[in-house]
Amino acid sequence: MATATGTPHIPVSPRSNRLPLEIPGPIARTRWGRLKAMSRFSRDSVALGNELFRKHGPVVSIVRGGGTRLFTPWKKDCPGSVLVRGPELLKEVATKHDTYHKFHLSGVLHPYGDTSERTAPLRVFASGLFGVNGDDHRRQRKMMAPAFIPNRVATYADAMIEVTERMTSNWQVGQTFDIAVEMRELAREIASVCLFGESLEDGGTELTAGVQTGLALVSNPLVRLFPYDLPGLPYRKLLEVSEIAYRRAQGVIARRRAEPDKADDVLSMLLKARDETDGAALTEDELIGHVNVLFAAGHETSANALTWTCFLLSQHPEIYADLVEELQSELNGETARPSDFERLPLLDRVIKESMRIITPVPWNGRVLAQDAELGGFELPVGTEVMGSIYHTHHMPEIFAEPERFQPSRFSDHHYTGYEYNPFSAGQRICIGAGFAMQEIKIVLSHLLQKFQLEFIPERPIDRQGTIVIIPKQGMLMRTRPTGENYARGVGTVAGNVRDMVELPT
Ligand code: HEM
Known part of the structure; x- marks a missing residue:
């Protein structure tokens, strides 16, 4: 096993915890009370945010005085967890790159400071750009950027179609x-x-078993409660799964290396990328971390944006009919290509409005690498800050009638990058934003011209997840001929999605 480099690059300050965390928030006097607050965040962070921002304002601690830890691996150095919303605060957090750091997606379970062979794969697991900060982030991001520039992304369109x-x-x-x-x-x-140059149907490596199962385990409260490498415990399973993810990513990388002339996928480009100052390539562990993160970040997010867009259309028959008309008249049954996008303004607005109202990535997490002032409050080093993209997208001061699905708001008004922020902004803006928009447009343009999707009300539509928002019980839909009757299935939705978006009854 290669030596893992996946240690967070955050300087732990000896002054850590010197300042108390004095931020408004609910009181919890016992450890149990603090655990309950953390578990409320994991169970339904949207509802918790709605309540806390309403009661306490735009900077709020999930427990007043701190003592909570949602995702940082710094066991002793986390004073507490703070939620913020609003464009000014999101901007502050996103642009002070050297103050607000990020962590591996393995979060609280990241084996910080542990250098054993056993935990080496977990230290690399889901690291990629998430697991690096400061100059290291700038260097690796620069090396990845050419694979995601617009001209390059357009070349992935054939494969997407x-x-x-x-x-x-x-x-x-x-x-x-x-x-x-x-x-x-x-x-x-x-x-x-598109990312790794191999089809799963032709025997490409199924990364899901490692990456997706690992990420599900990271959020399992039992793994947090018993992080011990003992038989039968889920933490041992996490170690095993991260090793599977490690080996599978190694396999994908080895196959791309064996075809040095291939250059039509992201990984082939990363293998050729060189640091502009010293000419060094990405190390094996860095590549493995990127493969994990690109796979996870590159499909769960787009898949959910697609699902929620189909759902929202199914409940808004007039917008749905107008969109199908735009697609059919401009594309005549063909799947959209990047050169068509300019002629499909409603498609663009529908997707934007869908990602506003049911924000695929609701929170943007950071950890303070040094003491800082935010929104008039002093935050000590180590504090976790969760910037809420979702709650910013639902501020009535910015978006009139925020719970109304109204794509036309994007033709009437220009929103700044921190008011409308689904891909974040600043130095860490989603590197795959162009890739995702292209993919979503291609898939919807194809599907919506072939079928009309009718919502089937057999299950409630409840939200789940803090990293991405998914429909907890899935979402049943029936395919109908296009243009048949867009009102079918409208008004039949039950579940807590109704407090995110106004739906017909
Ligand atoms: C609808 C789809 C997507 C949404 C809503 C989304 C959203 C986000 C958000 C909010 C961030 C956090 C930025 C920050 O920390 O400030 C992010 C980061 C990231 N995303 Fe996406 N994403 C999507 C699709 C993709 C795709 C398709 C890829 C890759 C092909 C991707 C790769 C990444 C990577 C590597 C980062 C880390 C960037 C960094 O730290 O420098 N994402 N994304």
């Missing part, structure tokens, strides 16, 4: 699907082909 058409070719009118599952599989295949 091929996968979309192939994977939906056996769909028939009258079938009922869990659209969340279908969109995940589609986005996973697009990610595998």
Whole structure:
């Protein structure tokens, strides 16, 4: 096993915890009370944010006085967890790159300071750009950037179209699907082909078993409570799964290395990338971390954006009909290509409004690498700050009638990058934003011209997740011929999605 480099690059200050965390928030006098606050965040961070921002203002501690830890691995050096919302605060957090640091997606379970062979794969697991800060982040981001510039992203369109058409070719009118599952599989295949140059259907490496299972385990409260490498405990499973993710990523990298002339996928470009100052390539562990993160960040997010957009259209028949008309008149049954996008303004607005109202990535997490002042409060080094993109997107001062699905707001008004912020902004703005928008447009332009999607109200639509918002019980939809009757299934939705978006009854 290669030596892991996945240690957070955050200087732990000896002055850590010197300042008390004096931020408004609910009181919890016992350890149990603090655990309950943390578990409320994991269970339904949207509802918790709604309540705390309303009661305490835009900078709020999940427990007054601190003593909570949601995602930082700094066991002793986390004074507490603070939630913030609003464009000015999001900007402050996103642009002070050397003050607000990020962590591996393995979060609280990251084996910080542990250098054993056993935990080496977990130290690399889901690191990538998330696991580096400061100059290291600047260096690696620069090396990755050429694979995501607009001209380059446009070259992935053929593969995106091929996968979309192939994977939906056996769909028939009258079938009922869990659209969340279908969109995940589609986005996973697009990610595998465009990012790593191999189709899962042709025996490409299935990274899901390692990466997705690992990320699900990271959020499992039992792993947090018993982080011990003992038989039967889920932490041991996490170690095993991170090793699987490590080995599978190694396999993908080895196959790309064996084809040095191949240059049509992101990983092939990363293998060729060199640091502009010393000419060094990315190390094996850095590459493995990037493969994990690109795979996870590159398909779960787009899959959910697609699922929620289909859902919102299914409940807004007039917008749905207008969109199908735009697609049919401009594309005549063909799947959209990047050169068509300019002629599809409603498609663009529908996607933007969908990502505003059901923000695919609701929170943007950071940890303070030094003491800082934020929104008039002193925050000590080590404090976790969760910037809420979701709650900013629902501020009535910025978005009139924020719970109304109203794509036209994007033609009437220009929003700044921190008011409308689904991909974040600043030095860490989502590197795959252009990739994701292109993919979502291609998939929707194809699907919506072939089928009308009717919502089936067999299950409530409840939200789940803090990293991405997913429909907890999935989402059933039936395929109908396009143009049949866009009002079918409208007004039949139950579940707490109704407090995110106004839906017909
Ligand atoms: C609808 C789809 C997507 C959404 C909503 C989304 C959103 C985000 C957000 C909010 C961040 C955090 C930025 C920050 O820390 O300030 C992020 C980071 C990131 N995203 Fe995405 N993303 C999406 C799709 C993708 C895709 C398709 C890829 C790759 C192909 C990708 C790769 C990444 C990476 C590598 C980062 C870390 C960037 C850094 O720290 O420098 N994302 N994304």
